[in-house]
Every structure is written in C-alpha cells, then in structure tokens.
Amino acid sequence: MSLDRVLLAFLMGVVTYPSRALPWLAPGLERLPPRALDYLRLVGPAVLAALAVSNVVILLDAAGHPAFHVGAEWLALAAGLALIAWRRNLFLGLIVAAAVAAAARALGV
Amino acid sequence: MRRDLRQDLPALTRASSPEPPLGLSGARRRLAVDAAGILVSIVGFGVVYGLSARNAGLSLPEAIAMSTLTFAGASQFAALGLIAQGAPWPAIVLLTALLNARHLLYSAALYPWLRDVPRRSRAVMAHFLTDEAFALSLHHFQRLGRTDIPGYWMAALLVFVPWNLSVAAGVIGGSAVADPTRLGLDVIFPAAMGGLAILLIKGRRDLAAAVIAILVAVALGLAIHPAVGIVVGGLVGPLVVVLVRPERPTPGAEAPAGIEAVHDASIGPVR
Numbered sequence: 001m002s003l004d005r006v007l008l009a010f011l012m013g014v015v016t017y018p019s020r021a022l023p024w025l026a027p028g029l030e031r032l033p034p035r036a037l038d039y040l041r042l043v044g045p046a047v048l049a050a051l052a053v054s055n056v057v058i059l060l061d062a063a064g065h066p067a068f069h070v071g072a073e074w075l076a077l078a079a080g081l082a083l084i085a086w087r088r089n090l091f092l093g094l095i096v097a098a099a100v101a102a103a104a105r106a107l108g109v
Numbered sequence: 110m111r112r113d114l115r116q117d118l119p120a121l122t123r124a125s126s127p128e129p130p131l132g133l134s135g136a137r138r139r140l141a142v143d144a145a146g147i148l149v150s151i152v153g154f155g156v157v158y159g160l161s162a163r164n165a166g167l168s169l170p171e172a173i174a175m176s177t178l179t180f181a182g183a184s185q186f187a188a189l190g191l192i193a194q195g196a197p198w199p200a201i202v203l204l205t206a207l208l209n210a211r212h213l214l215y216s217a218a219l220y221p222w223l224r225d226v227p228r229r230s231r232a233v234m235a236h237f238l239t240d241e242a243f244a245l246s247l248h249h250f251q252r253l254g255r256t257d258i259p260g261y262w263m264a265a266l267l268v269f270v271p272w273n274l275s276v277a278a279g280v281i282g283g284s285a286v287a288d289p290t291r292l293g294l295d296v297i298f299p300a301a302m303g304g305l306a307i308l309l310i311k312g313r314r315d316l317a318a319a320v321i322a323i324l325v326a327v328a329l330g331l332a333i334h335p336a337v338g339i340v341v342g343g344l345v346g347p348l349v350v351v352l353v354r355p356e357r358p359t360p361g362a363e364a365p366a367g368i369e370a371v372h373d374a375s376i377g378p379v380r
Contacts, residue, residue: 084307085307
C-alpha cells in the first residue's frame with residue numbers, strides 16, 4: 001500500500017493552515033491589498049474550470065503525448081454542468097453526469 | 110449577497126437577525142439541525158472524493174491523510190486532477206495554497222467572536238475551519254448572541270468526522286467496482302471541478318478568468334502537457350482579468366475581509 005503521497009498531503013496542509021490561522025493568531029495580516037484579494041478570489045473558478053475542461057478534452061496517449069479527445073464525456077459533462085447551473089445543486093449534477101456517461105457508453109457512443 | 114451559492118447552508122449576514130437570541134441548549138439544537146441539513150452533501154461528496162482518489166491512484170492512507178491534513182475538499186479534488194496529470198508536487202502545493210487562501214476571509218470574519226479565546230486553543234481550532242464550519246459557527250454565535258467554543262467544535266466535528274468517514278467509504282467501496290468507467294465514475298471528477306467553478310462564477314470577471322484559464326490550459330496542455338496548462342492557465346486567467354479589468358471599488362465599501370467578501374468567496378459543498 002503506497003504512502004508516498006502522505007508527504008504531499010502534509011505539505012498541502014502546511015500551506016493551507018496559515019490561511020486559516022493567521023487572522024486568529026496575528027490579526028491584521030489578512031488585510032492583503034485589494035488587488036491581491038481580487039486575484040485570489042478569481043483563482044478558484046479559473047483553476048477549477050481549467051481542470052475540468054483539460055480533463056475531458058486532453059488525453060495522454062500510450063507514449064505520454066497529449067492528444068485532443070472527443071467522446072461521451074463531453075455530453076456527460078455538459079449535462080451535469082447545465083443541471084448544476086440550473087438547480088445550483090452540485091451533487092445532483094454529478095449523479096446526472098455519471099449517469100449520462102454510463103448510458104452513452106452502454107449505447108456505444 | 111449570493112445566497113444561491115450554498116442553499117444548504119444557513120444565511121451568513123451578521124446584520125440583525127430577526128430572531129431573538131436563543132438559550133445555549135436551544136442554539137446548539139439548532140446548530141445540530143443545520144449541520145444535519147448539510148450532512149447529506151458532505152457525505153455524498155466525501156464518497157465521490159474517495160472514489161475519485163482511488164481512480165487517481167491514491168491508497169486509503171493517502172486519501173485519508175489528504176482529507177485530514179488538508180481538510181479542504183475543492184483543493185483536494187484539484188490535487189487529484191493534478192496528480193492524475195502527473196504534475197510536480199510544488200505545482201500542486203502552490204495551487205492548494207491559492208485555492209485555500211479564501212480561508213483568510215473566514216478566519217478574519219470569525220476573529221471578533223474568538224478574540225478572548227486562548228491563543229493556543231485558537232491555533233488548534235483554526236485547522237478545522239472550513240466553508241461549512243464557518244457558516245455553521247458564525248450563525249450559531251449570532252443566534253446565541255455570544256461566543257460558544259463547544260458550539261464551534263460541534264460545527265467543526267460535524268463536518269470533519271462525516272467527511273473523513275465518507276472519504277474512507279468511497280475509497281474502500283471503489284475497490285468493489287471493477288470498471289469505474291462503465292458506471293461513468295470517471296466523469297465525476299471533471300463534473301465536480303466544473304460544477305464548483307460554475308458555483309463560484311458570479312459575474313463577467315469570474316467568467317472571463319475561467320474562460321481565459323481554459324483556453325490557456327487547453328492550448329498549453331496540447332502543446333506541452335496538461336499539468337503545465339492547468340497551472341499556467343489557472344494563474345494567468347485571473348491575472349489577465351485583474352490587469353485588464355480591475356475591480357471597481359464600491360463607494361463606501363468596507364474592507365474586503367467583511368462578511369460579504371467571505372460569503373462571495375464561499376466555494377462549494379466541500380471545504
């Protein structure tokens with residue numbers, strides 16, 4: 001059983017902790033310049049959107065080279081995201097995305 | 110205020126709740142009821158995270174370590190994506206720090222309630238501060254009209270324990286699924302990332318940052334490597350928006366560490 005990434009988890013925790021603790025332990029430090037706060041606020045949607053699309057659009061071939069990919073995942077992702085945008089319900093959107101992908105694959109799409 | 114971001118969480122406004130302050134036991138009962146309401150999404154998402162962690166190649170101890178030590182679901186999901194794409198650890202750690210920087214705002218908003226708590230206790234309590242713990246405890250303090258440290262721990266542990274148990278259930282249960290792609294489980298990860306992004310997008314600037322990030326990520330991902338594209342896209346998209354369309358200050362607006370900023374920063378059903 002691999003334990004290699006426990007250290008990565010620890011490092012992720014180490015860089016997360018100051019955001020949680022600094023305002024309680026050193027009040028005032030959280031007052032970053034407005035532009036920096038604005039940037040940090042925009043990082044969330046940007047990184048998550050980039051992850052989502054890259055994950056579906058780019059596949060690594062057997063040699064490890066990236067290649068453009070079109071498949072049932074596009075349909076599943078579109079259905080799930082449309083539902084999330086409409087109902088503001090993430091969990092429901094995930095269930096639908098998985099169901100659409102499973103159905104599309106069963107139908108040979 | 111974007112109440113629609115998290116309809117499963119109580120409202121966050123500090124401004125004058127119409128309810129009169131409750132007694133301690135009444136307020137704690139209400140806290141438990143509020144926590145039960147969000148338990149469904151915590152458990153559901155925890156199981157999904159566990160399944161995704163297993164698909165990304167994490168062992169049970171690794172998945173649990175990430176859930177207990179980082180305890181911030183969106184960044185945990187993002188880390189899975191980067192691990193799967195073969196990103197180097199420094200890139201994963203950098204993105205984790207940036208994604209979790211919103212906790213500064215939660216922590217700052219709770220500080221007035223906790224300023225009299227011993228510093229050592231605050232240092233321990235800080236690790237358990239999440240989107241949900243913040244929302245639950247702030248609302249609890251407001252209801253009560255004062256600070257309640259056991260109430261904070263109740264809020265924090267009612268998130269921490271179910272989250273970690275459901276992650277473990279997802280990893281263990283995932284091993285029983287012979288072919289996750291047949292059930293569409295491989296799509297859950299990008300759908301979760303895209304869904305969280307959608308829930309965070311609240312205006313043109315957010316949308317522009319996301320679109321630029323996607324374009325850069327796909328272009329660089331195809332030209333070099335997906336991990337490079339994701340990191341560069343995620344950092345460049347917001348930078349372009351901040352430089353090209355700086356945020357216009359609202360007249361008379363408070364410092365960004367206020368409740369409004371905190372609520373706007375709320376990321377989704379996971380921490």
